[in-house]
Amino acid sequence: MSAVLADTVPPLVSTPPIPNALSLTLTSVVDLTSQIRAFTLRAPNGAVLPEFVPGSHILVRCGERTNAYSLTGSGVHPLEYTISVLRLPGGAGGSTALHALPLGTTVQVSRPRSAFAPVATAKHHLLIAAGIGITPMLSHLAAARDWNRSVSLLYSYRPGTAAHLDEARGFGIDDLVESTTREQFRRTLEQRLRSQPVGTHLYICGPQGFTDAVLLAAAEAGWPDKRVHYELFGAATLDPGAPFTVRLARSARSVPVAAGQSLLEALEAVGTAVLNLCRRGICGECALPVLAGKPQHRDLYLSPEGKAANDTMMCCVSRGHENELELDL
Amino acid sequence: MTLSPPAHTTASAASAPAPSAPAPPAPAVPIAARAVTLPFPFPADQYRYGTNVEAAPKFVATEAGGWGARVLDIDADYASELAERARIVQRDPSRCQTLEHMRPAVWDTITTLLPILATEYPDLMAYTRDGRHCTWRNDLLGLSLEFTVGDDSSLGVDPLEFISGQIQDDIAILDEREGALWLDAGVVTFAADWCLGFDVGMRFAEIHGPVPRVHGERIVSRAEQFLMHLQPGETFRRTNWSMTVDRRLDTSTDVYPEWGRDRRLIEDDPNFADRMHLRVEVQHLIRLPTSGAILFLVRTYLISLAEIATVPAWRERVGRVLEELPEDMAEYKGLTRFRHQAADWLLAP
Numbered sequence: 001m002s003a004v005l006a007d008t009v010p011p012l013v014s015t016p017p018i019p020n021a022l023s024l025t026l027t028s029v030v031d032l033t034s035q036i037r038a039f040t041l042r043a044p045n046g047a048v049l050p051e052f053v054p055g056s057h058i059l060v061r062c063g064e065r066t067n068a069y070s071l072t073g074s075g076v077h078p079l080e081y082t083i084s085v086l087r088l089p090g091g092a093g094g095s096t097a098l099h100a101l102p103l104g105t106t107v108q109v110s111r112p113r114s115a116f117a118p119v120a121t122a123k124h125h126l127l128i129a130a131g132i133g134i135t136p137m138l139s140h141l142a143a144a145r146d147w148n149r150s151v152s153l154l155y156s157y158r159p160g161t162a163a164h165l166d167e168a169r170g171f172g173i174d175d176l177v178e179s180t181t182r183e184q185f186r187r188t189l190e191q192r193l194r195s196q197p198v199g200t201h202l203y204i205c206g207p208q209g210f211t212d213a214v215l216l217a218a219a220e221a222g223w224p225d226k227r228v229h230y231e232l233f234g235a236a237t238l239d240p241g242a243p244f245t246v247r248l249a250r251s252a253r254s255v256p257v258a259a260g261q262s263l264l265e266a267l268e269a270v271g272t273a274v275l276n277l278c279r280r281g282i283c284g285e286c287a288l289p290v291l292a293g294k295p296q297h298r299d300l301y302l303s304p305e306g307k308a309a310n311d312t313m314m315c316c317v318s319r320g321h322e323n324e325l326e327l328d329l
Numbered sequence: 330m331t332l333s334p335p336a337h338t339t340a341s342a343a344s345a346p347a348p349s350a351p352a353p354p355a356p357a358v359p360i361a362a363r364a365v366t367l368p369f370p371f372p373a374d375q376y377r378y379g380t381n382v383e384a385a386p387k388f389v390a391t392e393a394g395g396w397g398a399r400v401l402d403i404d405a406d407y408a409s410e411l412a413e414r415a416r417i418v419q420r421d422p423s424r425c426q427t428l429e430h431m432r433p434a435v436w437d438t439i440t441t442l443l444p445i446l447a448t449e450y451p452d453l454m455a456y457t458r459d460g461r462h463c464t465w466r467n468d469l470l471g472l473s474l475e476f477t478v479g480d481d482s483s484l485g486v487d488p489l490e491f492i493s494g495q496i497q498d499d500i501a502i503l504d505e506r507e508g509a510l511w512l513d514a515g516v517v518t519f520a521a522d523w524c525l526g527f528d529v530g531m532r533f534a535e536i537h538g539p540v541p542r543v544h545g546e547r548i549v550s551r552a553e554q555f556l557m558h559l560q561p562g563e564t565f566r567r568t569n570w571s572m573t574v575d576r577r578l579d580t581s582t583d584v585y586p587e588w589g590r591d592r593r594l595i596e597d598d599p600n601f602a603d604r605m606h607l608r609v610e611v612q613h614l615i616r617l618p619t620s621g622a623i624l625f626l627v628r629t630y631l632i633s634l635a636e637i638a639t640v641p642a643w644r645e646r647v648g649r650v651l652e653e654l655p656e657d658m659a660e661y662k663g664l665t666r667f668r669h670q671a672a673d674w675l676l677a678p
Contacts, residue, residue, distance in 0.1 A: 051619045120431065121504070146433075306554060
């Protein structure tokens with residue numbers, strides 16, 4: 001989730017304001033590469049910002065859009081938040097609008113949210129990043145340094161486009177492997193997945209295709225799911241899905257949901273307000289209680305157990321089958 | 330700040346909220362001091378388990394006064410309870426345990442709780458932080474020190490023992506991994522019929538294994554899901570309760586032989602209403618900001634039936650709850666032998 005969320009949101013839908021937001025000032029803008037720009041945000045009075053767990057992200061409000069970005073600094077007693085944003089020129093405005101912000105702008109951001117934390121009991125942490133996927137790894141590396149954790153980083157990038165490369169090298173970790181070609185990365189990955197100490201945890205961040213390939217390789221090398229953690233970013237558009245109908249138990253109504261339309265949008269269209277925030281299945285705000293039927297879960301918020309219980313669904317991304325779904329609305 | 334008056338004094342009835350019209354008859358006896366700030370746990374005449382959590386802090390008015398405006402409650406028993414905790418830990422080091430991977434979470438606990446104390450008791454405590462360098466002053470203990478975050482030696486004492494010496498709450502720290510919570514560090518000296526030595530390293534769901542009813546009703550799994558969805562900086566609380574003979578905070582299973590027999594002997598005691606206590610726990614749940622661990626604080630309050638009876642509405646409410654409580658819940662809470670006697674005493678005309 002280091003890069004873009006809003007570029008995949010239909011252009012006419014604006015997301016609601018961030019609740020309990022922090023108003024921060026944009027104090028520094030630095031181009032890390034031709035496409036990646038680093039932004040520094042501080043409290044107007046210079047106060048310490050809320051601390052955060054390694055791998056955390058913030059939601060950033062820009063124009064009518066809310067995007068999620070990994071925090072690239074240390075989460076310990078931070079005086080500033082830093083994010084790095086890859087510009088996607090073809091997108092619907094998220095990254096492009098951010099790139100256009102002048103210094104001194106007041107920006108609304110959420111409090112940090114943790115969804116990609118290091119596992120405290122891990123004997124070793126194997127971090128695998130591609131491109132802009134390096135961003136959540138930086139706070140992992142800072143925490144590993146602070147607490148003397150054993151860590152490896154495999155960083156895959158195209159020559160000349162690597163953000164935070166000097167910073168990653170500067171942590172002085174024993175085991176940093178850089179790959180600049182797919183073949184080089186594939187060989188490194190193959191070797192590393194089969195030579196880790198028992199109790200190693202694997203952390204992956206990169207584009208969907210990259211993440212899928214590493215997950216597959218890890219599964220083939222016998223890694224149990226519980227030791228594999230990943231964070232998606234990039235324009236992984238969910239498929240539009242088939243049309244279905246939901247029954248609203250309290251108001252005794254039926255609401256049709258078209259292919260390509262989310263359940264959240266369909267509810268809004270009939271005047272049923274639902275709290276929501278990211279509209280991408282990450283934040284958990286739009287959870288709805290399910291009374292009957294099996295939701296087709298597509299969110300990144302609910303745990304596997306939470307999904308299996310089938311009593312809650314994230315209506316911004318998850319869908320139903322035909323007309324079996326009944327909601328406590 | 331004002332500390333609650335000592336237990337042997339009584340608060341004036343004027344400190345209770347103004348009664349709503351029509352005014353009830355004036356209470357026959359003044360409201361007991363311990364009642365004024367007691368977190369009264371019964372919203373109804375019937376008690377069942379539920380995930381009764383709410384955002385904290387939040388002041389709640391009661392028939393006797395109110396509670397809950399602060400996360401960390403310090404009262405007149407501060408010095409004596411901290412001294413008792415120190416004695417218990419010295420006698421039994423298993424009451425204070427930190428599994429190795431929890432060191433960052435313990436430091437996270439320190440750098441989270443000290444600023445809360447300084448904010449809630451600004452006349453008595455002060456905290457500063459510059460990067461990793463911190464200062465801490467606690468006038469109630471005559472303590473003033475400097476330390477470095479992450480450097481155990483800078484505290485001169487085990488970090489968990491240090492922070493447990495600043496607050497009256499017991500501390501449990503839960504690590505989140507594999508989609509579950511694990512009790513991997515804590516200082517538990519005032520446990521109600523459990524012990525850290527047995528539960529440390531266990532899953533949240535395993536710890537709650539013996540609690541009746543809650544599994545069928547999926548309360549434990551819902552509570553665990555709720556906790557795992559807490560975001561950094563979020564603080565919630567809930568209350569729980571039990572009953573204890575005498576003002577004994579340490580009713581852990583470690584020392585059952587010291588207190589178990591009192592549950593039988595109390596039946597014939599002429600001082601039944603002075604010795605039998607309602608035990609109320611206020612549990613705070615805090616997602617620690619840099620480790621992501623869940624901090625679970627348990628603050629225990631004891632109030633005798635005689636003290637409860639100084640608040641007429643509570644006298645009847647507690648009596649009805651004890652009278653109605655299903656047998657399996659009474660059994661789990663260890664109330665079987667005396668709860669009807671307690672209910673009869675409270676409900677006697």
